[in-house]
Amino acid sequence: KDQAKAAEWYQKAAESGYAPAQYNLALCYENGWGIEEDAEKAAEWYRKAAEQDDAEAQFSLGECYDSGYGVEENEKEAVEWYTKAAEQGHTKAQFSLAVCFECGYGVDADETKAAEWYRKAAESDYAPAQFALGGCYDEGSGVEKDDTKAAEWYRKAAESGYAPAQFNLGLCYDNGWGVEKDETKAAEWYEKAAEVGDVPAQFNLGVCYDNGCGVEKDEGKAAEWYRKAAEEGHAMAQFNLGVCYMNGTGVERDEAEAVEWYRKAAEQGHEKAGKALEALGIK
Numbered sequence: 001k002d003q004a005k006a007a008e009w010y011q012k013a014a015e016s017g018y019a020p021a022q023y024n025l026a027l028c029y030e031n032g033w034g035i036e037e038d039a040e041k042a043a044e045w046y047r048k049a050a051e052q053d054d055a056e057a058q059f060s061l062g063e064c065y066d067s068g069y070g071v072e073e074n075e076k077e078a079v080e081w082y083t084k085a086a087e088q089g090h091t092k093a094q095f096s097l098a099v100c101f102e103c104g105y106g107v108d109a110d111e112t113k114a115a116e117w118y119r120k121a122a123e124s125d126y127a128p129a130q131f132a133l134g135g136c137y138d139e140g141s142g143v144e145k146d147d148t149k150a151a152e153w154y155r156k157a158a159e160s161g162y163a164p165a166q167f168n169l170g171l172c173y174d175n176g177w178g179v180e181k182d183e184t185k186a187a188e189w190y191e192k193a194a195e196v197g198d199v200p201a202q203f204n205l206g207v208c209y210d211n212g213c214g215v216e217k218d219e220g221k222a223a224e225w226y227r228k229a230a231e232e233g234h235a236m237a238q239f240n241l242g243v244c245y246m247n248g249t250g251v252e253r254d255e256a257e258a259v260e261w262y263r264k265a266a267e268q269g270h271e272k273a274g275k276a277l278e279a280l281g282i283k
Helices: 003-015 019-031 040-052 055-067 074-087 091-105 113-123 125-137 148-158 162-177 183-195 200-209 221-233 235-247 255-267 273-277
Strands: none
Touching: 003 019, 019 040, 019 055, 040 055, 040 125, 055 074, 055 091, 074 091, 091 113, 091 125, 113 125, 125 148, 125 162, 148 162, 162 183, 162 200, 200 221, 200 235, 221 235, 235 255, 235 273, 255 273
């Protein structure tokens, strides 16, 4: 393995106009593989390959314009290149184009077109797009609201291990949105997401253990999950962890620790935490 030699040979082929080599050479410049990192040269070589209809290069050039990497940031240019790649079936470009239409980046916002492009990417099993399409059905954004279809698309992404979708599918089971209400399944999906660091899922799983919803009641585990979410700045988890310390539920009672967590939550505007501090005579 010799990245420097690889870059040399890519350069030779790239200078002869071979698009795949131009793309690979751009990657080398972008990542410093066997050659000094150079954003402008990376963008230049992406452009050369993109102009020869190389979809990967078109997508990468779109990302350059999106972020201002090696070129001046330009959302309209980003959209143009994402569109070229998306129309060739490039999944990530389809997703990025959908985001542009959803948010109005470089193009007039259009929820219908956003949903169309999310669907194209979702049908290629791209989990973020499946999650986003689920969100479209959840909110009636660009498509007719349909809780059942929302849950179906969340499930596809969730089964691929995509944590935000696992959390949302947990919510569906928790509330009976598009699926039959099932607290056990809700807790299972919350746990999958929580274990890979999804903060809202960590909080909800804490609530499950706190109340014995879908799992056996376990105040110690509730406090553990509240702590994980609280340490990531989740205000409700911070308040609940404060309650655990104040009451000695799942942890050893520690009023000073309770006050610390109440304060963190209150600083984020959590009303109950503020009132808890007031009740203790703390401003």
